[in-house]
Amino acid sequence: MPSATDDDATEQTVTPWDVEGADGGGIDYAKLVRDFGCSTIENGMIERIERLTGTRAHPFLRRGQFFAHRELDVILNAYEKGERFYLYTGRGPSSESLHLGHLIPFHFTKWLQDAFKVPLVIQLTDDEKFLWKDLELEECERLARENAKDIIACGFDPKRTFIFSDVSYMSTPMYKNMMKIAKCVTLNQVKGIFGFTGESNIGQVGFPPTQAAPSFPDCFPHMFGESKTSLRCLIPCAIDQDPYFRMTRDVAPRIGGYKPALIESRFFPALKGENGKMSASDATSAIYVTDTPKEIKSKVNKYAFSGGQQTVEDHRRLGGNLDTDISWKWLNFFLDDDEELAKIGEEYSSGRMLSGEIKAKLIDVLTPICVGHQEARAKVTDELIDEFMSTRPRVYASLFGDMGDVAGALDEATIANAKPGVAIGAPAIEIKQKKGLLKAQTGEDGGAISKNQLKKMMKEKQKAEEKAAKAAAKAANAEGA
Amino acid sequence: MPSATDDDATEQTVTPWDVEGADGGGIDYAKLVRDFGCSTIENGMIERIERLTGTRAHPFLRRGQFFAHRELDVILNAYEKGERFYLYTGRGPSSESLHLGHLIPFHFTKWLQDAFKVPLVIQLTDDEKFLWKDLELEECERLARENAKDIIACGFDPKRTFIFSDVSYMSTPMYKNMMKIAKCVTLNQVKGIFGFTGESNIGQVGFPPTQAAPSFPDCFPHMFGESKTSLRCLIPCAIDQDPYFRMTRDVAPRIGGYKPALIESRFFPALKGENGKMSASDATSAIYVTDTPKEIKSKVNKYAFSGGQQTVEDHRRLGGNLDTDISWKWLNFFLDDDEELAKIGEEYSSGRMLSGEIKAKLIDVLTPICVGHQEARAKVTDELIDEFMSTRPRVYASLFGDMGDVAGALDEATIANAKPGVAIGAPAIEIKQKKGLLKAQTGEDGGAISKNQLKKMMKEKQKAEEKAAKAAAKAANAEGA
Numbered sequence: 001m002p003s004a005t006d007d008d009a010t011e012q013t014v015t016p017w018d019v020e021g022a023d024g025g026g027i028d029y030a031k032l033v034r035d036f037g038c039s040t041i042e043n044g045m046i047e048r049i050e051r052l053t054g055t056r057a058h059p060f061l062r063r064g065q066f067f068a069h070r071e072l073d074v075i076l077n078a079y080e081k082g083e084r085f086y087l088y089t090g091r092g093p094s095s096e097s098l099h100l101g102h103l104i105p106f107h108f109t110k111w112l113q114d115a116f117k118v119p120l121v122i123q124l125t126d127d128e129k130f131l132w133k134d135l136e137l138e139e140c141e142r143l144a145r146e147n148a149k150d151i152i153a154c155g156f157d158p159k160r161t162f163i164f165s166d167v168s169y170m171s172t173p174m175y176k177n178m179m180k181i182a183k184c185v186t187l188n189q190v191k192g193i194f195g196f197t198g199e200s201n202i203g204q205v206g207f208p209p210t211q212a213a214p215s216f217p218d219c220f221p222h223m224f225g226e227s228k229t230s231l232r233c234l235i236p237c238a239i240d241q242d243p244y245f246r247m248t249r250d251v252a253p254r255i256g257g258y259k260p261a262l263i264e265s266r267f268f269p270a271l272k273g274e275n276g277k278m279s280a281s282d283a284t285s286a287i288y289v290t291d292t293p294k295e296i297k298s299k300v301n302k303y304a305f306s307g308g309q310q311t312v313e314d315h316r317r318l319g320g321n322l323d324t325d326i327s328w329k330w331l332n333f334f335l336d337d338d339e340e341l342a343k344i345g346e347e348y349s350s351g352r353m354l355s356g357e358i359k360a361k362l363i364d365v366l367t368p369i370c371v372g373h374q375e376a377r378a379k380v381t382d383e384l385i386d387e388f389m390s391t392r393p394r395v396y397a398s399l400f401g402d403m404g405d406v407a408g409a410l411d412e413a414t415i416a417n418a419k420p421g422v423a424i425g426a427p428a429i430e431i432k433q434k435k436g437l438l439k440a441q442t443g444e445d446g447g448a449i450s451k452n453q454l455k456k457m458m459k460e461k462q463k464a465e466e467k468a469a470k471a472a473a474k475a476a477n478a479e480g481a
Numbered sequence: 482m483p484s485a486t487d488d489d490a491t492e493q494t495v496t497p498w499d500v501e502g503a504d505g506g507g508i509d510y511a512k513l514v515r516d517f518g519c520s521t522i523e524n525g526m527i528e529r530i531e532r533l534t535g536t537r538a539h540p541f542l543r544r545g546q547f548f549a550h551r552e553l554d555v556i557l558n559a560y561e562k563g564e565r566f567y568l569y570t571g572r573g574p575s576s577e578s579l580h581l582g583h584l585i586p587f588h589f590t591k592w593l594q595d596a597f598k599v600p601l602v603i604q605l606t607d608d609e610k611f612l613w614k615d616l617e618l619e620e621c622e623r624l625a626r627e628n629a630k631d632i633i634a635c636g637f638d639p640k641r642t643f644i645f646s647d648v649s650y651m652s653t654p655m656y657k658n659m660m661k662i663a664k665c666v667t668l669n670q671v672k673g674i675f676g677f678t679g680e681s682n683i684g685q686v687g688f689p690p691t692q693a694a695p696s697f698p699d700c701f702p703h704m705f706g707e708s709k710t711s712l713r714c715l716i717p718c719a720i721d722q723d724p725y726f727r728m729t730r731d732v733a734p735r736i737g738g739y740k741p742a743l744i745e746s747r748f749f750p751a752l753k754g755e756n757g758k759m760s761a762s763d764a765t766s767a768i769y770v771t772d773t774p775k776e777i778k779s780k781v782n783k784y785a786f787s788g789g790q791q792t793v794e795d796h797r798r799l800g801g802n803l804d805t806d807i808s809w810k811w812l813n814f815f816l817d818d819d820e821e822l823a824k825i826g827e828e829y830s831s832g833r834m835l836s837g838e839i840k841a842k843l844i845d846v847l848t849p850i851c852v853g854h855q856e857a858r859a860k861v862t863d864e865l866i867d868e869f870m871s872t873r874p875r876v877y878a879s880l881f882g883d884m885g886d887v888a889g890a891l892d893e894a895t896i897a898n899a900k901p902g903v904a905i906g907a908p909a910i911e912i913k914q915k916k917g918l919l920k921a922q923t924g925e926d927g928g929a930i931s932k933n934q935l936k937k938m939m940k941e942k943q944k945a946e947e948k949a950a951k952a953a954a955k956a957a958n959a960e961g962a
Contacts, residue, residue: 127660187683199669206686
């Protein structure tokens with residue numbers, strides 16, 4: 001739940017590179033939602049997601065870790081009508097050692113992928129980390145591939161998932177989107193949104209379109225074909241990434257695309273206490289996914305900020321403070337069993353459960369998560385990474401719903417006949433962008449369309465549908481063979 | 482020759498997008514050379530080029546149209562010692578109709594390629610034109626391909642020449658160089674160099690590294706291999722492009738590359754009189770390469786600014802003014818015969834030759850140039866454009882000197898065995914860039930190298946040489962087979 005604090009004595013800072021609460025305290029999420037202009041996810045929306053997907057909501061959603069959104073309702077409306085969408089998330093690979101907080105968007109995204117049965121693209125911003133950190137570019141490229149292993153270990157479906165690094169994937173479709181976005185954004189605007197200064201390097205100033213671009217499906221012709229409006233995009237991310245996508249949403253209608261929707265999380269609290277994000281550079285502030293059971297035990301016992309009282313007597317009398325206790329907060333993330341969690345909350349806050357006991361419980365929960373991750377990561381082969389990062393054209397239909405292994409059933413001739421580099425059976429023809437047509441077409445605010453324009457649009461749509469039907473028939477034939 | 486005027490009453494402006502003389506007059510090239518900090522090409526240097534190449538200097542060089550340089554002497558020293566270099570030039574494709582001024586850098590570059598027997602890369606900045614002009618990106622891509630036809634019609638050797646557009650070629654090697662350059666340049670710096678403002682779009686602000694990148698050979702692994710220091714680069718261009726390469730030269734040692742050398746031209750004077758460049762948007766200011774003989778005749782007679790006198794009597798008495806007469810100036814560009822040119826100058830300035838007569842001579846000279854260009858362009862097939870723009874790996878050795886058709890003689894097996902996408906036999910291993918090593922290695926200003934660093938460098942160099950020798954032997958075997 002959003003914190004009730006609303007003290008503006010000193011401002012909080014939340015940018016993609018800097019997260020700090022007012023007066024060095026915790027983040028005021030209610031204020032953040034107001035300042036950014038996004039919306040809070042209400043219970044009705046969570047229930048609707050459960051109804052539409054036939055899946056119980058993920059704990060991160062039930063318990064408000066993913067707490068804010070932009071136009072998630074638009075995605076749900078479209079999904080309800082049978083429209084398709086894709087997921088887009090990412091990571092900046094600045095370190096080999098991921099901590100538990102890094103896994104959160106990926107675990108949640110995996111749940112979204114499984115629940116909605118949709119494709120997913122994952123961007124590794126090796127270029128961004130190079131531009132912002134004192135790292136060689138080649139080191140960032142290496143880290144991107146190392147991080148891909150951790151991401152794959154979260155269990156994504158390789159048939160529906162494309163992982164790419166900006167440096168390794170940089171190509172005409174990505175670059176065209178980057179340029180179209182960049183033309184719509186002025187230097188003054190990015191200074192306002194991202195706080196760039198005269199001392200910022202021009203790679204940084206030019207970077208926002210690179211993170212914005214994957215919001216448009218034609219960045220990935222091998223996944224989604226060449227149309228910019230074939231699919232809507234939903235982005236799960238931490239709320240510090242919101243500025244990138246506010247900018248993207250402003251630009252989208254001007255380049256003929258849909259505004260991406262967002263589902264946004266709070267920051268994962270640091271082991272030593274909640275004020276912003278965990279730090280990868282302070283080893284005692286985080287549990288790393290590489291930590292051994294012994295390290296986990298030792299770190300939780302030593303460093304996990306406790307909301308317990310100074311003496312056992314005081315604790316029995318006053319109870320533990322759930323508002324500050326990190327073990328409690330982390331259990332809220334990682335303990336799946338709602339009943340057990342509620343019981344722990346009651347026991348601990350009433351003083352019946354001691355600080356050492358709630359820490360022991362957390363250790364019990366975290367250890368199998370880390371060990372499981374390590375086992376899964378060890379099984380990630382170079383071949384599997386290559387499969388996730390491959391730009392071979394996919395069979396479009398196989399990316400959605402319960403289509404099963406359509407790709408595997410296709411014969412080589414069908415694949416060879418498709419347009420090189422383009423997903424087989426994807427909506428191929430983009431309705432030509434006319435300046436006056438743009439807003440109307442993307443449903444942004446319903447400008448008028450002339451009769452001739454409409455005729456042309458219908459014709460092009462028909463042509464595209466015929467082409468798609470032909471390709472689908474071909475694919476179906478091949479499947480039967 | 483540089484103009485003698487040095488009146489600073491109002492400043493002249495020369496940027497890649499804006500060329501204007503002080504008080505709307507002609508460009509003061511002497512001042513430009515001083516302000517930019519480049520050097521004038523002296524006769525001794527021209528004679529040295531003739532000696533080294535065994536080729537008579539091109540009229541553009543003999544007559545001072547290419548009049549300034551940066552470190553051309555370094556290129557000549559290296560060439561004399563048997564070192565190799567490559568040429569890099571480009572064009573911004575904002576229009577289908579090239580005028581004669583647009584051909585100048587290409588005709589001169591072709592002469593350089595033939596004289597030094599070196600490879601050449603030609604960048605078409607379709608992204609730049611999109612970012613600066615009111616054009617769709619797809620239109621800029623189309624114009625790039627149309628302009629490639631005109632460039633090819635200038636007679637470049639397809640075996641040694643790679644033509645690319647930024648949008649179509651955008652790829653990992655280009656992007657890596659762009660990012661490395663971008664990290665070294667601050668927003669304040671590009672504001673100072675290029676005059677960007679808060680209203681500039683961030684594509685523009687981020688663009689300079691895109692034009693800088695091709696100065697480094699590892700942007701083109703299929704031509705030059707993967708080393709950043711295998712080759713020096715010489716850039717023939719008009720002097721308004723100097724700001725890009727001043728920036729590039731500042732950055733080069735910091736990213737472990739050679740500073741590119743430059744050979745720079747004056748602006749081609751407009752038909753209606755010399756003040757800056759010709760304008761593609763004013764049809765009467767230029768002769769287009771598509772103009773018919775009739776159009777050329779009519780335009781020269783109607784619009785070519787004349788330095789002749791008002792009446793025949795005055796003209797016979799006072800003579801034509803060579804300083805302002807456009808026919809005379811254009812003949813200096815396009816009439817190859819030095820003796821004939823000198824005679825025309827004498828006849829016209831003495832008043833024996835009339836304005837109509839010098840115009841008739843210019844028409845005689847321009848007509849076959851345009852007709853010849855049109856014939857050559859008509860012969861440029863789609864297949865030939867694809868050949869020039871192809872990223873198939875070249876045989877490195879075949880790009881230089883009198884190696885003949887090495888590529889044609891290679892069998893498929895040899896090509897298949899080479900590293901995918903990398904030129905066969907190119908220097909493959911880049912000596913690892915260590916921060917302290919950088920300056921010393923690129924010879925920028927001779928920092929100290931430790932014994933261990935030196936040992937490592939020698940070892941790596943030896944390894945690279947062995948690898949190159951092996952690849953060369955393989956290629957030679959294949960040639961013999």
